[in-house]
Amino acid sequence: SSVSFVAKAHPPTVTMPRIKGLTTGSIPGFVDIALNLDSKALVEDNVITQMYRAGRQMLFYGDDTWLKLFPDHFVRHDGTTSFFVTDYTEVDDNVTRHVVPELSRSDWDVMILHYLGLDHIGHLAGPASSLVGPKLLEMDNIVKTIHTALMEQDSKRALPTLMVLCGDHGMSNAGSHGGASAPETLTTLVFLSSLFSGGKGSSHVTSQVYQTGLAPTLALTFGLPIPQNSLGQVMTPVLARSSVRDQLRAAQINAHQLVGVLQANVAGFEREAGYQLYQQAVRMHSGWLKALVGGESATGLDTMGQRVSVTSLDTLGQRVSATSLDTLGQRVSATSLDTLGQRVSQQYSRAMETIVDRVAASLSEYDMHAMVVGIVLLVQLFFTLLAASRKFVADITPGPETWEASIPPPALLLGSFSLLLSAQVSLCTSSAGWASTELCSGPGGLFLSLTAVTSASVCVSMVIQLVFLGSWKALVSAVGHALRVCSSLPVEAMFLLVGVVLHTGTLGSSSLVEEEHQTWYFLQTSLFLVIMATPLKGLSNQQPVKRHDTATDYSVVHDEDVVENDAFVQRIPLVEREHGRRDVKKTDKISSELGEHNILSEEGGLYTAGVLNEENCVPKHVMAAVLVLLVTCRLLRSWNQTGIEWADRPDIGDWFVRPENKVSLSLLVSASFLTIFLLQWRTCGFIRSILLGLGLIGVYHYRAKTGVLAAPWVQYTDKGIFEARLVNLVIAIHLSWTCLGLLNTWCQTLQTFKGAEDYKKNKIHAERKALHTKQSPTEDGESWKAKIHFVNGLFTMLVLLEALLLRPHNATVLAVTVLQQYVLCEVVLPWTTLYHSVPLLTLVHVWMGQAAFYFQGNSNSIATIDISAGYVGMEDYVQEVAGTLTCLSTYAGPLLWFTSLLVLLVKKFARPYPAILQACFTIIITRTLPVTTYTVVTTLQRYHLFVWSVFSPKLLYEGMFTAVTAAVVGLILCLGVPLQKIGATLGLTKVS
Numbered sequence: 001s002s003v004s005f006v007a008k009a010h011p012p013t014v015t016m017p018r019i020k021g022l023t024t025g026s027i028p029g030f031v032d033i034a035l036n037l038d039s040k041a042l043v044e045d046n047v048i049t050q051m052y053r054a055g056r057q058m059l060f061y062g063d064d065t066w067l068k069l070f071p072d073h074f075v076r077h078d079g080t081t082s083f084f085v086t087d088y089t090e091v092d093d094n095v096t097r098h099v100v101p102e103l104s105r106s107d108w109d110v111m112i113l114h115y116l117g118l119d120h121i122g123h124l125a126g127p128a129s130s131l132v133g134p135k136l137l138e139m140d141n142i143v144k145t146i147h148t149a150l151m152e153q154d155s156k157r158a159l160p161t162l163m164v165l166c167g168d169h170g171m172s173n174a175g176s177h178g179g180a181s182a183p184e185t186l187t188t189l190v191f192l193s194s195l196f197s198g199g200k201g202s203s204h205v206t207s208q209v210y211q212t213g214l215a216p217t218l219a220l221t222f223g224l225p226i227p228q229n230s231l232g233q234v235m236t237p238v239l240a241r242s243s244v245r246d247q248l249r250a251a252q253i254n255a256h257q258l259v260g261v262l263q264a265n266v267a268g269f270e271r272e273a274g275y276q277l278y279q280q281a282v283r284m285h286s287g288w289l290k291a292l293v294g295g296e297s298a299t300g301l302d303t304m305g306q307r308v309s310v311t312s313l314d315t316l317g318q319r320v321s322a323t324s325l326d327t328l329g330q331r332v333s334a335t336s337l338d339t340l341g342q343r344v345s346q347q348y349s350r351a352m353e354t355i356v357d358r359v360a361a362s363l364s365e366y367d368m369h370a371m372v373v374g375i376v377l378l379v380q381l382f383f384t385l386l387a388a389s390r391k392f393v394a395d396i397t398p399g400p401e402t403w404e405a406s407i408p409p410p411a412l413l414l415g416s417f418s419l420l421l422s423a424q425v426s427l428c429t430s431s432a433g434w435a436s437t438e439l440c441s442g443p444g445g446l447f448l449s450l451t452a453v454t455s456a457s458v459c460v461s462m463v464i465q466l467v468f469l470g471s472w473k474a475l476v477s478a479v480g481h482a483l484r485v486c487s488s489l490p491v492e493a494m495f496l497l498v499g500v501v502l503h504t505g506t507l508g509s510s511s512l513v514e515e516e517h518q519t520w521y522f523l524q525t526s527l528f529l530v531i532m533a534t535p536l537k538g539l540s541n542q543q544p545v546k547r548h549d550t551a552t553d554y555s556v557v558h559d560e561d562v563v564e565n566d567a568f569v570q571r572i573p574l575v576e577r578e579h580g581r582r583d584v585k586k587t588d589k590i591s592s593e594l595g596e597h598n599i600l601s602e603e604g605g606l607y608t609a610g611v612l613n614e615e616n617c618v619p620k621h622v623m624a625a626v627l628v629l630l631v632t633c634r635l636l637r638s639w640n641q642t643g644i645e646w647a648d649r650p651d652i653g654d655w656f657v658r659p660e661n662k663v664s665l666s667l668l669v670s671a672s673f674l675t676i677f678l679l680q681w682r683t684c685g686f687i688r689s690i691l692l693g694l695g696l697i698g699v700y701h702y703r704a705k706t707g708v709l710a711a712p713w714v715q716y717t718d719k720g721i722f723e724a725r726l727v728n729l730v731i732a733i734h735l736s737w738t739c740l741g742l743l744n745t746w747c748q749t750l751q752t753f754k755g756a757e758d759y760k761k762n763k764i765h766a767e768r769k770a771l772h773t774k775q776s777p778t779e780d781g782e783s784w785k786a787k788i789h790f791v792n793g794l795f796t797m798l799v800l801l802e803a804l805l806l807r808p809h810n811a812t813v814l815a816v817t818v819l820q821q822y823v824l825c826e827v828v829l830p831w832t833t834l835y836h837s838v839p840l841l842t843l844v845h846v847w848m849g850q851a852a853f854y855f856q857g858n859s860n861s862i863a864t865i866d867i868s869a870g871y872v873g874m875e876d877y878v879q880e881v882a883g884t885l886t887c888l889s890t891y892a893g894p895l896l897w898f899t900s901l902l903v904l905l906v907k908k909f910a911r912p913y914p915a916i917l918q919a920c921f922t923i924i925i926t927r928t929l930p931v932t933t934y935t936v937v938t939t940l941q942r943y944h945l946f947v948w949s950v951f952s953p954k955l956l957y958e959g960m961f962t963a964v965t966a967a968v969v970g971l972i973l974c975l976g977v978p979l980q981k982i983g984a985t986l987g988l989t990k991v992s
Contacts, residue, residue, distance in 0.1 A: 025215030025230025062114030122175035178862025180949035274355035369436035517854035640857030724873030738793030852893025
């Protein structure tokens, strides 16, 4: 007594857009992903509203998204939040408790039930969880209860009842959804009724249908108008019990409605192939009706499948011909009428498919005016940052003839402003439909327009002055000097710069965007191999820094003593110039505080790039460290398969999350937490070590309480809200203790050194003492420890928070990331030329963070977002908190490596703020380049076949990561100010 289909959903496969697609028959836009968090009343024509207007009494129980989309449509309802994914029991019980009472009542016409438990289990534990089986049995029993009751009632009713069982979206192998993969888009669609096959047997349609076809099917079944903007095609097998005449009438109504959509969206629709096929179907339908009603003969009925002549069919690129069907010459039997009726139905189907394809291609209306303005602003920002970066290069290696940009003349600025303002006004007042609503209306649009016109006029004026009014000789000299600077960089530095450009270039390919993780894996592995293979070459190209004496007691080398011809050596004075001097120590000593390595060359000079052993090769422990990095990267690549092509292949993480491997997963998480503790306790004091241990134990207990991990002391499982909140309390105490420790050291130092005279005397004493010790002249050991403990405390707190938010099997990914951070920053980088360039150090950490993002199992698909992290320790849905926690979980890798960079800079520099500024600038410009490029690429590819499944999700990720990066940069700068002032106060150095 059923007809079943495999229904395909259009991306994005998230709840609100899919409900819109099911009820309106339209294809939702990608922007609905953002609107999914705060749904508004649906104003588009839909089946639910049609039923409401027809006076149907409707009930609803389940996901409250329906209540937001259709307010005041239901006579009785009970909604449950769809975002609290840790609840998979009560959320369904609240629906089921209404089923039996409502089935016993007869005062309603339509009842909608939206169950969420299975979806929440997928988000929480994945499709392989042991919770899935019992939940499916629960759903089976509910369907059986409803179907049995309806069958009994149908025996007493004149009209049969229709029960529709469907899913709004599927589920990826990771348990999430939102992308365009087959597991996420293919769903079950079953029609159950005593009408089908006389109540006996079932029918399964093997060919796929689209979910958008549900709206016209329900509308025609209940005698309602098809939603105005529907692009769905009626599912004819559902109407199989109807007469051929009724089936053709339903197809004709559906096709006529689609022709109206075609007319509203495509100019010159009469020349479209779909419309011509529709006209042919109408003529065939008319001939069939004449043969049915009049019993006349039709010589043309046998040639209905032939080609129909049409003047213009540019879309299909082919010509369709047909003969006239006006003459009917012979009598047709009932069997022939049924056969010919099927031909007419097939002709309607071909016409509707062609119309849907054409309309779907034209529905993507873009605000090109606003898009172009946005791209122009991004390009201006990027080149402004690029021009600002020249100052760093000029300070490092001043050329003989440095090009300087000057302010354009006022007349040129005014002319450019007037020209661009006129163009903007012309666009806003144009009747051609090019004007942007956002830029041409309201105070907000006026502000955006003036901002865009002003910034663009300045840039245009500067370009005109540079190209037409400036000195070509100075410009060419500046370009040549920049090229010479780049050519003098070591191999590692060149590889980093080339890698940035290479990654940006891959954003133009849809396949490389889908598999972007492969690009970052390649760049990361190649960087380690370059570091391993070219340590000596990076040093041999450098000129020695001059020293005053060849005795063992070296004097101070000032900035002016540095050889100006080498670009890379002089990067060090850029961040140390505030000190006014640099200490030169013995060649066999390494400064453990600042990490400065000095080498006595054969000419009696001094290198400041790294230390070589007696055999002039990389030390064995450094080689071993690089091998550890390579091995761990290979392990993490196999831990979580990601991307599109290989996402469904089994990986290490999949094996551990299986229910039968619960004990193995528990042992793995225990070992991972122990590794994290051993790596972090060396940087923590006694109190913070205890807090770290308690926090990790609490995280394990929380996971055991939710049933994911094994623990003999856990007698029963629940949501683990109390346990998660205890861990959050430990994290808050850890952060407070870290901040109080730094503040206490600062206050003690302020009390010890007070008064102007004591200040000056102690400052001189500290500088003299620094000449004979390894200490920096600007800070003592206590101050250095205080700052190091502070930043290490921030890193440890973030590690503990990510351990709580990430899925249990990713605890190993977290532990390996902490191990990589220690090996790279403490062992490998100090022996490379990258260690003394803040921009290059920043690029290394950015690369490691990008690779770590994909090591977690993330990709450029919406489906890989783990929204369960947003509900750890929460009883109710709070949008701001859930969004923040989800963001912290998704970008755990980049956040950890950004924090690691801050730790390294504070360790390396006594007063780290100049280095922090340089690092933040590097982060900003490396983020602006791909965002600007990809925005241009997406605009050019807006009609690409994969624009909604590949390019748009990636653009969403780029925008979100840019927002996260901006927040991180702002936080680092805020932390850098007190660290700079504390370093100045503790080190007895005046703050300018």
